[in-house]
Amino acid sequence: MSHRKALTLEEKVALIKDNQNGHGLSVRQLADNYKISKISAANIRRRSEEFLADYSSNSNKGIKRKLKDENRQKIDEIVFEWFAQQRAKQIPFSDPILQEKARQVAEQLGYTTETFKASNGWLEKFRSRHAISFRTINGESAxxxxxxxxxxxxxxxxxxxxxxxxxxxxxxxxxxxxxxxPDRSLVLSKEECKGGKKxxxxxxxxxxxxxxxxxxxxxxxxxxxxxxxxxxxxxxxxxxxxxxxxxxxxxxxxxxxxxxxxxxxxxxxxxxxxxxxxxxxxxxxxxxxxxxxxxxxxxxxxxxxxxxxxxxxxxxxxxxxxxxxxxxxxxxxxxxxxxxxxxx
Structure with missing residues (x-):
């Protein structure tokens, strides 16, 4: 039975090392250990040099999938690197800021507003690829x-x-x-979520x-x-x-x-x-x-x-x-x- 699971870059490197470090694990054993399909395990093993290079270059260890389009992959890499640099300075970010930065990068790479929109769908996938979550800013420690x-x-x-x-x-x-x-509430499907004055x-x-x-x-x-x-x-x-x-x-x-x-x-x-x-x-x-x-x-x-x-x-x-x-x-x-x- 095949498993549907996307491994992070760190997990892919661990799988590659399990296969290289004298463990002698077969594709079936790797697939069972990491709860993925045999085809996925074989593809990771085939692209081992690419994944190891990404890992050694300090790419985001939590990333699960890379984009197939090289130009869009470039947008992804530039935006993520910029995001990581700004968060190191404790600068807060919202979704619209991230989308606008992606549009600016795309424009520099020759895209138009018609060919790259940094839509909500792009944003959701970008956040999923890089394990970016939205949290409330707490405290004054910064x-x-x-x-x-x-x-x-x-x-x-x-x-x-x-x-x-x-x-x-x-x-x-x-x-x-x-x-x-509470300013948020659990609701039933299709139910409107309304509230009074706080x-x-x-x-x-x-x-x-x-x-x-x-x-x-x-x-x-x-x-x-x-x-x-x-x-x-x-x-x-x-x-x-x-x-x-x-x-x-x-x-x-x-x-x-x-x-x-x-x-x-x-x-x-x-x-x-x-x-x-x-x-x-x-x-x-x-x-x-x-x-x-x-x-x-x-x-x-x-x-x-x-x-x-x-x-x-x-x-x-x-x-x-x-x-x-x-x-x-x-x-x-x-x-x-x-x-x-x-x-x-």
């Missing part, structure tokens, strides 16, 4: 100054001198679009934990209302978080100072002096004497690598919140007749 990070790491031990690991804290804030529902209601969550992670200070949640309807009959002081508010639901200098004074008072009662690492956000201005605090600012543009809470803690918090939200939506689905009736 803008980090690596030399500043190295210098910070070298100076870190001196900043920690005199402090027990249980007295070293890190605080950071994050935005939480707490009513945000919620942009936002809270700021301020987290603080110490080095070993076993002690966490009470999280601060900042909303736009001092007494939102959902907290109408609830005493905010009894919440598991500290509820604060301002018109924009952002952390401000006044709110941050109030929090520092509160924590300083708590540490003073415990006769405990702590070291707090924070980033250099504009609202983090120290305009009050703090007897039990030493504050150290993380260097600018390095927080994604130097800020401990940015190394997965905030991400984990949002994942747990999303799990709770998903369960809440499932529970609401039982009674809701439309998406608007699912209250979050």
């Amino acid at each position: 803008s980090v100054d690596d030399s500043a990070v190295e210098e910070w790491v070298q100076r870190l031990s001196t900043k920690l001198d005199g402090f027990n690991e249980n007295d070293v804290f890190n605080a950071d804030e994050t935005g939480l679009f707490y009513r945000a529902t 919620s942009k209601e936002r809270l700021t969550v301020f987290l603080c934990s110490y080095l070993t992670g076993t002690e966490k200070l009470k999280p601060v949640v900042i909303g736009s209302s001092q007494r939102p309807r959902c907290l109408k009959n609830i005493t905010t002081s009894k919440l598991p978080v500290t509820w604060l508010s301002n018109r924009t639901a952002w952390m401000t200098c006044n709110l941050f100072t109030d929090w520092l004074i509160l924590i300083n008072s708590q540490m003073e009662k415990k006769n405990r002096k702590i070291l707090l690492f924070i980033d250099n956000a504009p609202c983090y201005i120290i305009n009050h004497d703090l007897s039990n605090f030493k504050i150290v600012f993380v260097p600018p543009n390095t927080t994604s690598k130097c800020q401990p809470l940015d190394q997965g803690v905030i991400h984990s918090f949002k994942c747990y919140y999303r799990q709770k939200l998903v369960k809440h939506i499932i529970a609401q689905c039982t009674l809701a007749q439309t998406a608007d009736q699912i209250s979050i």
Whole structure:
């Protein structure tokens, strides 16, 4: 029984080596091992010099098929080489950019807009040949100054001198679009996928934990209302978080100072002096004497690598919140007749 499977360039080279390195594997054995037809295995063996040359010239190891048209193969190679060079610089790309570049290359090679269009079909095949996927750009690590990070790491031990690991804290804030529902949906075949207006209601969550992670200070949640309807009959002081508010639901200098004074008072009662690492956000201005605090600012543009809470803690918090939200939506689905009736 023949198999339909396209091997990558790397897999083809592995098959060739299996045949050359004294293994003595027959075409049938190669076909069975790599789950391809005997004809495909024989063709790969016949074109072994071509594939080995491509591999040694650092061609894309994930490529599965080469174009038969030499001129179109040239377009493919030039566009892919250009794409790889730009991605090495962390430059983001969309499909239209890639298609326009292909048209420019084709024009330089003598093609017209009629003979080469860089259609969506061409784009799909190009991405499949080179294992190019479309992903969301996450984080800020591409803008980090690596030399500043190295210098910070070298100076870190001196900043920690005199402090027990249980007295070293890190605080950071994050935005939480707490009513945000999925912007994509699974749908049945031929079903229209429509949605309403997206919620942009936002809270700021301020987290603080110490080095070993076993002690966490009470999280601060900042909303736009001092007494939102959902907290109408609830005493905010009894919440598991500290509820604060301002018109924009952002952390401000006044709110941050109030929090520092509160924590300083708590540490003073415990006769405990702590070291707090924070980033250099504009609202983090120290305009009050703090007897039990030493504050150290993380260097600018390095927080994604130097800020401990940015190394997965905030991400984990949002994942747990999303799990709770998903369960809440499932529970609401039982009674809701439309998406608007699912209250979050």
